[in-house]
Amino acid sequence: MSQVRIISTSKVQLPTNAGTDYPRPGLTIPLSLFDVRWIPYHPIKTLLLYPSATVSSSSFDSFKSSLALTLPHFHFLTGDLKYLPSADDVAIVCSDESGVTVIEAESDLNICRLAGGSTHDVESFFQLVPNTFHEEMPMPVLAVQLTKFTECGVAVGISMHHAAMDAWGFSQFVDCWAKTCRDGVVPSNLAPIHDRAIIMYPGQEEIKKKLLNARAPNLPKESKLTSHLLDITPVASISDQKRLTRRKFTVDLATIQHLKQRAVRQIATDISSPPTTFQVLAAHTWISIARARGITAENNKPTFMVYLMDGRTFLPSPMSVSYTGNCLFPGIVHSTGSALMSYTGFGQTCGNIAETVRKNRAELMGSTVREIQTLNLASLSGLKVAFTGSNRLQVFDKDFGWGKPEFEGLVSMTNDGDVVMAAGKEKGSVQITVGLKEDMDAFIHAFQEELETLQKH
Template identity: 30%
Template sequence: MANFPSLKVIEVSKVSPPPTAAAPISLPLTFFDLFWLRFYPIQRLFFYEFPSNQISSYDVIVSKLKSSLSLALCHHLPLAGNLVWPSQSDVPVIEFVEGNGVSMTVAESDDDFDHLSGNGFREVSDFHPLVPVLTVSHDRAAVIAIQVTKFQNKGFSIGITNHHAIFDGRSSTSFIKSWAQICMEESSVPTPKQVPLYNRSVINDPKDLAKIYAKAWKDVEGPNNKSLNLKFPQTKHGLVRSTLEFTHQNIQKLKEWILNKKIENEKFDSSSHISTFAIATAYLCVCTAKLEGLKEGKLWFVFAADARTRLKPQVPLNYFGNCVVAGFVGLERSELLSENGIILACDEISKAIRNLDDGPLNGCESWGSRMSQEVTNDYLKMQGISLAGSPRFGVYNIDFGLGKPKKVEIVSAESPYVFSLTESRNSDVVMEIGVVKKRDEIEAFVGIFNQGFE
């Protein structure tokens, strides 16, 4: 790993589960996993402040993080393995053999901890040194990599990079919570809710979607291209990150305004429930339309939804892997810019959520080929707004024994078209929104966002 100007790498080691845990395993990918096969990895960053009495014991903290990670891997053996695509297999598999482990980097940074873990404008590139690179080649890919970085005597960060084809946000958060629990309690037993379920038979695949999606990837750049190399979007320079907050008061204000308008105007349905998610994302769509001004055509909004409770039969919540479906909403820009823009957006988003409840896999036969084409074309068609994360994951409750995180960032969400969503440390705030844009655009967007609540 290269040393960045403000980063000094102290060591890179491999953390393995205890030998007693290490029965070899092989786990095939499902169609939910294969959808993401060459998609860029997910990178999360947790900032923790040092309690005043802990400054001198950073080495102890690192040692505890390593030993608890080893114990957490007992229950998460696939994470210590590698993704491979055996010649005789239709789909890639995760293989774990004794001796496998997770790469952990320990580093020190002289960057400004308070600035990076704040809400204000921060250069996107300042976060890159703090998240580890996943080791990936044509025929083998690591599942996860971890980096712990100390900032002078202020605090430290834990950067986690994971392969998107191995698990979704629910599963990855569940693993991090399990690791933190073991670290805090110095016990090796996860709670029953945290014990992951790896049984692939709970994912029903009567249409053989796994083979269809696998073939779509193999057809990219060859008739039988089993490459596991990941495709990264082109780097955009000069991007700035900022965190905006939806307070309870903001959401309540928007909700009341929408309901009053619906009661006044008979063409709107005022009977159906409006979720906080629909209000918040509709508002982000309106702000985006205002920032971009009147353009031709539609503004597309794409969101992921957990399919575990939507599938029939339902998939247990502790199922470990990917299990998300996508909702698509096309909004006329001219309508978004009208006085009732947020109502129209809210109704369309609510309708898309209901459609997912009724038929989560509608149109799924074509998903694999669409994704493989878009990733191969450098994500160029992905110009609609999309989301990363969820306020339901509870990332601000992840305590390794040193208190809750000061800040959580989704570093991989660094496109002007992607908003990241998390809950907040602050009880007045319903959710935090991570926004990335060029400096002049982000300044304008923040102004539009704040103005709308007045």
């Protein structure tokens, strides 16, 4: 039985007053090669919990009116993903009918329990975010939900299609919306860039078409077809997502420094730069998952990790960090049980990750990394660990006027072995959320045991 009750559902649309001028490229935004790869994925569902917030009868009005003030600066978020038969392409289209669905809800769930637990209450979390997914186009880009709790506290749930923007763009939007809700005015220094024409990437149209055909194979090929529907086969179902057990960890700055020191001691060759926070945490998490899954030096099973690298500053023509669309490049690090589990396996894994990142950056700047855009990860056999987010991504600074959130999390983790990184609450700390279908207890033991050993020395 649902413990969240919908009070109202409405829609926020763009102003229709004459003379309204939206940022380039206007009300139809073609997708880039970095956007189309996300078409078959379920929308990203993010949850923010504010247990100590005191809400009034006007709180929902402020929530909704501040969104209306923010959206003209992020106008494409009001649109729908649509198939354009004349161009045999997919774009975000803002029309008189489109807009952002806004849900007002109430709940008698215990928000303090939800916000304070290390293990996600997945069933409850899914009730606190908009239930949006369309298997046919048009698909709405954005929907939001505000849930007020019986005693006190409030939850903000956001559902956004990944084809519209990546985590950096999403953070810009939520930052702006939260400040507008808190202060009553849109920040004056706002200058987001939405025009995909800013991307200058060799062979991009060819790669885009190849990706679109691979990701949406049912796309009509004949321009004479007038259907605007595009059948989508989702990458993972909601039931698959709910089967993942998610556990949150916070690693403090002192422990991260110990991990870096350990990596330096174990890396046999000279290193041009010290290990980064991402490298040491990714290596430790990867090894811990492999250990939990029974991978050893003796059985020497294959394994690899995938990460997403922000390419804004590494493209041949560097882009502004204010660009809101997708600009993510996957990187892949291969390994085996014998390499991960050796005495110096942690340091060598850090070194392998660093080398892959360095190589990818060089290829990006040299315009040579093309095939990785169409890589089919399903074709790779072995244990897969996939990292998203970034330890530089601030998620605990989203103050809508209720203070900073006590919890921020990605509800829509998709695959067994998914790992999400973000900056932690305390300065220098990192929040890591791991999603596994099984062996979570074994992973927790492996992950924490090594960190506790480091802290004792």
